[in-house]
Each structure stands twice: as structure tokens, then as C-alpha cells.
Amino acid sequence: MAPSLTGIVASEDGIVEKPALALLRELGWQHVDLHGEVPGSANPTGRTSFQQAFLPARLKAALRRLNPNLPAEALTRAEAEITRDRSAMLPVAANREVLLLIRNGIPVQVRRDDGKFDDLLVRVIDWGAIAANDFLVASQVWIDGVLHRRRPDTIGFVNGLPCCWLNGRAPHCRWRMHTTTTCATIATPSRSCSRLMVSSSFRMVWKR
Known part of the structure; x- marks a missing residue:
């Protein structure tokens, strides 16, 4: 049986999300659907828990690639600093702190053999050579919040860190209902999944 016109028009996935994902792939983003992701040691993303809003495997690989001359201890400390729990902070303050680390690099100290410390700067994103970074757009990512x-x-x-959140809405939705629902959707993850919002640079809503 052929699909109904109503079903086609009502499909956010078919005429909103899929075209948007196709456009991102044209721009060089890789795409993966994580609806069936299983946390654990065998998980390709490196996530061992849905409480991790970042992708450990991609973050570790990016830190090694962007900082080839730094010791492993420096990269481990940098990863721990940028992904540490900031839930006790005001969301705006936590977001500002992480974005400064992403923009300027992560300062770390590493002890030398003589007992003194070296002050090092670990890069998270290569702002000069964009192609050196890892861009991944993931659909249906499970995130555990406090509630x-x-x-x-x-x-x-971007390099394993969640830098943007995209939310699609079907075109048949009335604008008032669309904006009300979207605002509620944006607010809910912000409250219940604060880990996701810490490193986000922007949130986008699209409606075809």
C-alpha cells in the first residue's frame, strides 16, 4: 500500500531531519545513528554510560592527533578537565568555562623527572586547519540526566565534544504550537541533561 500524503507531510524524519543530515554530510560531517548504542568497553563511541554526553574514543583520538608532541599524561589530564562534572555550577558559568577551554586550549601541569612541573597547553580544536578536526553528527543519542x-x-x-544540538519540527505544525513545543523541548534537556549543554555552542531548530 502506498504511503498516505498525510503520513508523508507529517514525517519530521522524512522531510526535515533526513534532508538536514544529507546537507551536513555534503559539508563534510560523518553521520551515525546511535539509537541502538550499548554502553560498555566494546562500544565504538567509547561511552561506558549514557551519563557521558561526550564521545570518549573520538575525544582521545583528537587530543592525540592535535597534540603529537605532548606526553600522554598531559592528554589524560586535559580530557579529565574538559569532561569533569560541572553540575554544581550555574549552567551559564559552566558553559562559559568549557567554551574558553575549547577556544584557548586546556592548561595542564605535568611533573618532570627532576620533580619540577612543566606548564603545557593542550589543544582541543585546530582553528587554523579545519579539516584536521573530526565532525560527527549523531542521531537519536541517549543521554542520562539527574532526573x-x-x-x-x-x-x-566536534572532536568528540557535543557542540551543537539540532531539533527538527514537522512543517504541518502550526507556528504557535511549533514554537511552544520547541521551547519546551529545548528547556527540558537543559534542565534534565545539563551535561549535554555544558560544551554546546549553539542550538538550532529547523522547520521545512
């Missing part, structure tokens, strides 16, 4: 488990439509990861 709820959420699954945002699409998250854009």
Missing part, C-alpha cells in the same frame, strides 16, 4: 533519560533528535560532535 530523566532523553534522546535529542541530533547532536553535532
Whole structure:
């Protein structure tokens, strides 16, 4: 049986999300659907828990690639600093702190053999050579917050860090209902999945 016109028009996935993902792939982003992701040691993303809003495997690989001359201890300390729990901070303050680390690099100290410390700067993103970075757009990513488990439509990861959250809405929605629902959707992950919002640079809503 052929699909109904109503079903086609009502499909956010078919005429909103899929075209948007196709456009991102044209721009050089890789795409993966994580709806069936299973946390654990065998997980390709490196996530051992849905409480991790970042992708450990991609973050570790990016830190090694962007900082080839730094010792492993420096990269480990940098990863721990940028992904540490900031839930006790005001969301705006936590976001500002992490974005400064992403923009300027992560300062770390590493003890030398003589007992003194070296002050090192670990790069998180290569701002000069954009192609050196890892761009991944992931659909249906499960995130555990303090209160709820959420699954945002699409998250854009840069070097394993969630830097943007994209939310689609079907075109048949009335504008008032669309904006009200969207605002509620944006607010809910912000409250219940604060880990996701810490490193986010922007959130985008699209409606075809």
C-alpha cells in the first residue's frame, strides 16, 4: 500500500531531519545513528554510560592527533578537565568555562623527572586547519540526566565534544504550537541533561 500524503507531510524524519543530515554530510560531517548504542568497553563511541554526553574514543583520538608532541599524561589530564562534572555550577558559568577551554586550549601541569612541573597547553580544536578536526553528527543519542533519560533528535560532535544540538519540527505544525513545543523541548534537556549543554555552542531548530 502506498504511503498516505498525510503520513508523508507529517514525517519530521522524512522531510526535515533526513534532508538536514544529507546537507551536513555534503559539508563534510560523518553521520551515525546511535539509537541502538550499548554502553560498555566494546562500544565504538567509547561511552561506558549514557551519563557521558561526550564521545570518549573520538575525544582521545583528537587530543592525540592535535597534540603529537605532548606526553600522554598531559592528554589524560586535559580530557579529565574538559569532561569533569560541572553540575554544581550555574549552567551559564559552566558553559562559559568549557567554551574558553575549547577556544584557548586546556592548561595542564605535568611533573618532570627532576620533580619540577612543566606548564603545557593542550589543544582541543585546530582553528587554523579545519579539516584536521573530526565532525560527527549523531542521531537519536541517549543521554542520562539527574532526573530523566532523553534522546535529542541530533547532536553535532566536534572532536568528540557535543557542540551543537539540532531539533527538527514537522512543517504541518502550526507556528504557535511549533514554537511552544520547541521551547519546551529545548528547556527540558537543559534542565534534565545539563551535561549535554555544558560544551554546546549553539542550538538550532529547523522547520521545512
